[in-house]
Amino acid sequence: xxxxxxxxxLPLPRFTLEADLELHGRVAGLFGPSGAGKTSLLELxxxxxxxxxxxxxxxxxxxxxxxxxRFVPPERRRIGYVPQDGALFPHLSVRQNLLYGAKNSDxxxxxxxxxxxxxxxxxxxxGISGLSGGERQRVALGRALLAEPELLLLDEPFxxxxxxxxxxxxxxxxxxxxxLRVPMLYVSHEPEEILALCDDALRFEQGRLTAHGTPAExxxxxxxxxxxxxxxxxxxxx
Amino acid sequence: xxxxxxxxxxxxxxxxxLAMVAILPPGLxxxxxxxxxxxxxxxxxxxxxxxxxxxxxxxxxxxxxxLFGRRSAIGRFVHDRLDLNIIFTWRGVLLAxxxxxxxxxxxxxxxxxxxxxxxxxQIARTLGASPARVFATITLPLATRGLTAGLLLAFAxxxxxxxxxxxxxxxxxxxxxxxxxxxxxxxxxxxxDAAMRLxxxxxxxxxxxxxxxxxxxxxxxx
Amino acid sequence: MRRSRFGFxxxxxxxxxxxxxxxxxxxxxxxxxxxxxxxxVRAYQTVSGDHIVLNLGGxxxxxxxxxxxxxxxxxxxxxxxxxxxxAKKGLVLAGTRKSVLGNTLVVVVPLDSQLRISGPxxxxxxxxxxxxxxEPQTVPAGIYAKEYLEKVGIWRRVFDRVVPTENxxxxxxxxxxxxxxxxxxxxxxxxxxxxxxxxxxVPAGHxxxxxxxxxxxxxxxxxxxxxxxxxxxxxxxxxxxxxxxGFLVPAGSAAKP
Numbered sequence: 001x002x003x004x005x006x007x008x009x010l011p012l013p014r015f016t017l018e019a020d021l022e023l024h025g026r027v028a029g030l031f032g033p034s035g036a037g038k039t040s041l042l043e044l045x046x047x048x049x050x051x052x053x054x055x056x057x058x059x060x061x062x063x064x065x066x067x068x069x070r071f072v073p074p075e076r077r078r079i080g081y082v083p084q085d086g087a088l089f090p091h092l093s094v095r096q097n098l099l100y101g102a103k104n105s106d107x108x109x110x111x112x113x114x115x116x117x118x119x120x121x122x123x124x125x126x127g128i129s130g131l132s133g134g135e136r137q138r139v140a141l142g143r144a145l146l147a148e149p150e151l152l153l154l155d156e157p158f159x160x161x162x163x164x165x166x167x168x169x170x171x172x173x174x175x176x177x178x179x180l181r182v183p184m185l186y187v188s189h190e191p192e193e194i195l196a197l198c199d200d201a202l203r204f205e206q207g208r209l210t211a212h213g214t215p216a217e218x219x220x221x222x223x224x225x226x227x228x229x230x231x232x233x234x235x236x237x238x
Numbered sequence: 239x240x241x242x243x244x245x246x247x248x249x250x251x252x253x254x255x256l257a258m259v260a261i262l263p264p265g266l267x268x269x270x271x272x273x274x275x276x277x278x279x280x281x282x283x284x285x286x287x288x289x290x291x292x293x294x295x296x297x298x299x300x301x302x303x304x305l306f307g308r309r310s311a312i313g314r315f316v317h318d319r320l321d322l323n324i325i326f327t328w329r330g331v332l333l334a335x336x337x338x339x340x341x342x343x344x345x346x347x348x349x350x351x352x353x354x355x356x357x358x359x360q361i362a363r364t365l366g367a368s369p370a371r372v373f374a375t376i377t378l379p380l381a382t383r384g385l386t387a388g389l390l391l392a393f394a395x396x397x398x399x400x401x402x403x404x405x406x407x408x409x410x411x412x413x414x415x416x417x418x419x420x421x422x423x424x425x426x427x428x429x430x431d432a433a434m435r436l437x438x439x440x441x442x443x444x445x446x447x448x449x450x451x452x453x454x455x456x457x458x459x460x
Numbered sequence: 461m462r463r464s465r466f467g468f469x470x471x472x473x474x475x476x477x478x479x480x481x482x483x484x485x486x487x488x489x490x491x492x493x494x495x496x497x498x499x500x501v502r503a504y505q506t507v508s509g510d511h512i513v514l515n516l517g518g519x520x521x522x523x524x525x526x527x528x529x530x531x532x533x534x535x536x537x538x539x540x541x542x543x544x545x546x547a548k549k550g551l552v553l554a555g556t557r558k559s560v561l562g563n564t565l566v567v568v569v570p571l572d573s574q575l576r577i578s579g580p581x582x583x584x585x586x587x588x589x590x591x592x593x594x595e596p597q598t599v600p601a602g603i604y605a606k607e608y609l610e611k612v613g614i615w616r617r618v619f620d621r622v623v624p625t626e627n628x629x630x631x632x633x634x635x636x637x638x639x640x641x642x643x644x645x646x647x648x649x650x651x652x653x654x655x656x657x658x659x660x661x662v663p664a665g666h667x668x669x670x671x672x673x674x675x676x677x678x679x680x681x682x683x684x685x686x687x688x689x690x691x692x693x694x695x696x697x698x699x700x701x702x703x704x705x706g707f708l709v710p711a712g713s714a715a716k717p
Contacts, residue, residue, distance in 0.1 A: 048360050074363040081364040087357045091379050100375075101365025147365045300524070308529030325530040326486065326515060408488070408515035408525065423516060426491050426629040428652035 001025065001059075001151055001183030003045070008054035009066075010044060012037060017207035019044075019054075023185065027177050029194030029215060030187040032204035038187045039084075041204070042153045045185070046081045047074035059150060080144030080152040080182075084159055086136040088128045094139055095124045101147030110146055117175050118142045134158075134165045138172070145182060152176075152184045158193075170196055191215075191222035239435055242411075243420075247439055250416040253328065254396035257335035258389055261343055265392075266385075268340075269347030270373070274356070291341040295401025302333060302406045330407030331414050335399045339392035346388025350381040383454050390451035394444045482509040483682045485689055486531050488522040489514055490538035490672065492563075492628070492648060496705040497536070500698050508692075510685055518627065519600065526551060526677060533680040534690060536672065539600040543673040556676040556687060560694045562708030563670040564647040565608055568656040570638050577659040580612035583642065591621045592631040592640035600670075601628035605644040607668040632656065646670075648706035672707075 001023055008019040017037040030038055043049040045056060047063065050071050056064040058079065063072045088097050098111060115121040118138040123131065131139065137157050144152055154173075158166050170193060176182055177197070188194055194201055194215050201218035203211035211218045239247075271277070272284060290298045306313045306324045316322050324330050354377060362372045378385075400418040407414035409423060417440045424433035489497055494516050501512045515522070515532065523542040526532050527549065535552075537543045540559070546552050567583070569575055577583065583591070594602035602624065609615040625631040628645050635643035636655040643656070650658055674693055676686040692698055699709045 046364050048363070074360070075366045075368055077364070078366075079364060081361065083357060083361065085357070087355070087361045089358060089362070089376060100362065101367070143365065303525060303528045303530070307525075308531075309527075310529075313529060323531060325525070325528070326532075404517060405521060405525070408530070409491075409517050410513055410515045413513065414515075423491065423494065425633075426627065427494055428629070428632075428649075 001028070001185075002057075003151060003185070004055075004057040005045070006055045006057075008044060008051045008056065010040060010049060010051050012040060012207060015207040017041060017044075019209060021202065021209055021212060023200060025183075025198070025200035026181075027173075027184045027186055027198045028200040028202060029198035030185060030202050030204055031189065031191065031194055031219065033189065036204045037207040038204055039155055040207075042081065042155055042185070042187065045151075046079045046153055047072060047077050048081075078148070078150045080147055080149030082137070082140045082144050082152070082154050082157045084156050086140035086157070088131075088136055088139055088143075090128050092128070093124075094120065094126050094128065094131070097128065097139055098124070098142050098146055100143060103148060107146070110148075114142045114145050114180070117179065118172060134161045134169065137161060138169070141172075141176075145176065145180065149182065152182050154184060154186045156187050156189070166190075166193070173197055191219045195219060195223065239439065240432070243432065243436055243439070245412070246415060246417050246420045246436065247443075249328075250397060250418075250440075251443070253331045253416065254335055254339075254393050257332055257339060257396045258343075258393050260332065260336045261340045261392065262389070265340055265343040265347055269344045270351055270377070272344070273348045273351035287344050288341050290338050290402075291345075295338060295399070296405055297401075298337060299334060299402035299405030302337060302402060306330075306333070306406070325406060326408040326410060326414065328407070328414060331403055331416060334402035334406045335396040338399050338402050339396040342395050343388045343392035346391055347381070347385050350384025350388065351377065353384065354380045383457065387451040387454040390447045390454070394447040394451070397440065397444055397447070482511065483685045484511040484513060485533045485682060485686055486513045486515065487534045487536065487689075488526060488530075488532040489516055489534075489536040490519045490522070491516045492538055492646065493536055493672070495652075496702050496707065500693065500701050503697075504689065504692055508688070510689065512689065520598065529679075531679075532677055533682060533686045534674065534676055536674045536693075538672055540671060540673050541600075543675060546677075547675075551678050553676040553678045553680065553683060553686075556690060557673055558675070558690070558694060559671040559673045560699065560709070561672040561702055562710060563672070563706075564664070564708055565604060565644055565662040565667050565670070566647045566650045567659040567662075568632065568635050568643045568645055568650050568653075569641065569659050570635055571655050571657055573641065573657075575641060575659070577642065579660060580609075580614055582659075583609075584614045584617040588618075588641045589621060590623050590634070590640040590642075591618055592623045592625060592634040592643035592645075594628040594631050594645075595624040595626065596622070599627055601631070601646055604668045604670055608644070608662055608666070611668075612666065646706075647708075651706040670708075 003023040005019045005021050010017040017040050019041055032038055040049065044051055051064060051066045053066045055062065063077050089100065099107060102110065115124065118141060120135065120138050120142060123135060141157065158169055174197060177184065186197060198215050201213065201215040202209055203218050216223060268287060303325065304310060306316065308314055308317055316324060322329065324333060358376055359372050362376045367375065398418055400422065403416060404419055409415055409419045417436050421433050421436050497514060501514060505512055519537045519539045519542045522535065523546055526535060526546060535543065535546065543552065543557065547557065567577060569577060575587065593605045596602035596606035606615060609618060623634060623640055625634060628649055631643045632645050632649050632653055634640040636653055647661060650656060674690055676683060676690055680686045703709045
């Protein structure tokens with residue numbers, strides 16, 4: 001991934017969000033307390049909000065330039081976005097949700113492939129209402145992936161899922177990273193997830209970037225506190 | 239019921255249905271704008287749209303008569319250039335019904351749109367859908383129940399329209415006389431039995447429309 | 461049947477054959493004329509070939525529509541003042557205005573009423589709590605009723621018991637239902653109700669002069685046909701019909717035009 005945010009500003013009720021950073025890894029982790037402006041930053045990147053200042057570039061493409069008042073609409077940014085609640089379309093089946101943004105060419109085979117990776121193949125012909133929290137999140141993930149994004153933004157996608165289930169989902173995300181090779185920006189306030197998944201970590205507080213480096217560096221404080229859980233659990237950081 | 243009464247009811251139903259077809263596109267556009275967009279003058283538009291709801295219908299009728307009468311610029315244009323007569327024709331009935339029922343539809347449709355989480359529309363955009371496709375595939379299907387309920391409510395209102403209709407379209411038996419106008423005239427002429435028959439038929443029609451509308455709304459909430 | 465005999469009389473008297481070029485005439489007419497007019501129009505259409513389109517409503521509304529340019533060839537008003545207003549604006553075709561019909565005010569009571577009312581003095585009786593009139597400032601029937609009550613000197617004794625209604629027919633309905641003990645309405649309206657009886661009729665000379673002005677409108681594109689229909693409304697067969705519905709037809713105007 002090559003995501004560049006320059007001099008980005010967005011006034012929010014309690015503070016002004018500011019961002020000036022470059023991301024190059026496969027998976028970057030965005031860590032911070034709730035209310036730090038993480039979701040707003042994702043919305044700036046995906047195009048659901050417009051910055052008052054600054055620019056956004058992805059793979060050399062200009063996505064937003066506040067000075068020139070040029071903003072590429074979200075449907076042409078090729079950035080996938082999986083929000084906290086999944087936001088599945090309630091009037092569509094699992095299959096229809098998955099295929100909503102799929103390109104026409106090889107959608108059938110892509111559907112099979114991604115459903116297999118996400119372990120949701122048996123759900124395809126079901127409606128949305130009967131799905132569990134974990135199933136919903138995986139369908140939302142699959143829907144974003146089928147639109148073939150150049151970057152995938154995950155906003156605490158497993159915040160509502162209980163701990164044992166998360167342990168099963170992290171490997172799925174690792175497969176997306178390794179097999180589907182989709183770059184991700186992963187927001188979480190769980191240090192262990194960021195340590196397990198990311199090559200790059202950002203700490204965000206009060207609308208500002210306060211640390212940027214390897215997950216071990218950025219999360220040094222938290223690493224100590226979670227070591228026990230971490231050993232017992234999910235795998236090792238890179 | 240006499241042939242004349244059947245003709246009146248058929249005409250009224252047809253006109254009200256046509257009025258619904260006429261208000262659907264502008265009604266959807268207005269409701270969507272009011273539900274999803276902020277723009278200068280929004281409060282003004284909201285008020286203007288709601289005005290026929292609270293103004294005496296006869297006053298609304300007078301405004302329309304003034305706008306579309308042959309002494310006004312619009313009226314002259316429509317008459318001379320488009321060769322259309324509005325005043326004292328079925329088009330006047332349609333105009334009165336449409337203007338009087340539009341606010342009810344816009345209000346219901348606006349609520350229907352507002353109840354849809356913006357999140358769903360935003361996610362559809364990030365999946366590559368244009369605003370038009372989002373509207374057609376997400377907004378519209380999710381709002382269908384509320385929109386249908388609103389349309390039925392507006393339809394019931396159009397069926398009973400009296401004040402604006404009599405001013406704009408006149409009360410011409412066989413041409414512009416709707417059931418509401420016929421009932422009024424029959425009562426004035428002392429033909430209470432015929433008036434009661436039309437009242438009953440109108441009440442049944444309005445009841446069915448309102449009953450369906452309420453049912454749709456209740457199912458949506460549960 | 462009355463109608464067919466009437467049609468026959470009409471054809472004979474008027475001497476009208478079907479016109480070479482049938483036209484459509486839009487006639488805005490006071491609602492109180494409806495029944496009589498529909499009977500006359502049915503017969504006129506069969507003999508003249510012209511098509512008469514009736515727009516029926518209150519005189520004020522009809523006048524207002526004409527002022528706004530609504531398509532009408534003739535105006536049959538229940539109120540001289542409304543016709544005056546149109547004439548002042550040049551909307552009436554000069555020389556066509558004529559008033560051939562009159563009406564009478566009558567005092568009505570519910571059919572089972574115990575009240576003894578035979579003249580204006582009885583109207584001020586304390587046992588009368590509600591007195592139904594059409595709205596006395598805007599509706600012609602109400603204006604006439606008030607004029608009469610003032611003339612006989614009891615308006616000030618009854619005005620606080622007056623129930624003003626939206627039109628004269630509503631005043632009649634108030635009496636029919638017993639919600640008003642007494643009503644003052646047109647004779648033509650009182651005649652159609654089976655649930656009221658006339659206590660007394662206001663004698664000619666005691667009440668205001670109530671007349672119905674008819675005229676061709678200046679904007680008509682068929683002045684000849686409009687004049688012909690107007691002339692017909694004042695012809696003896698038509699006046700017979702009006703008389704049957706309770707309208708006052710002055711002896712002088714019954715002569716063949």
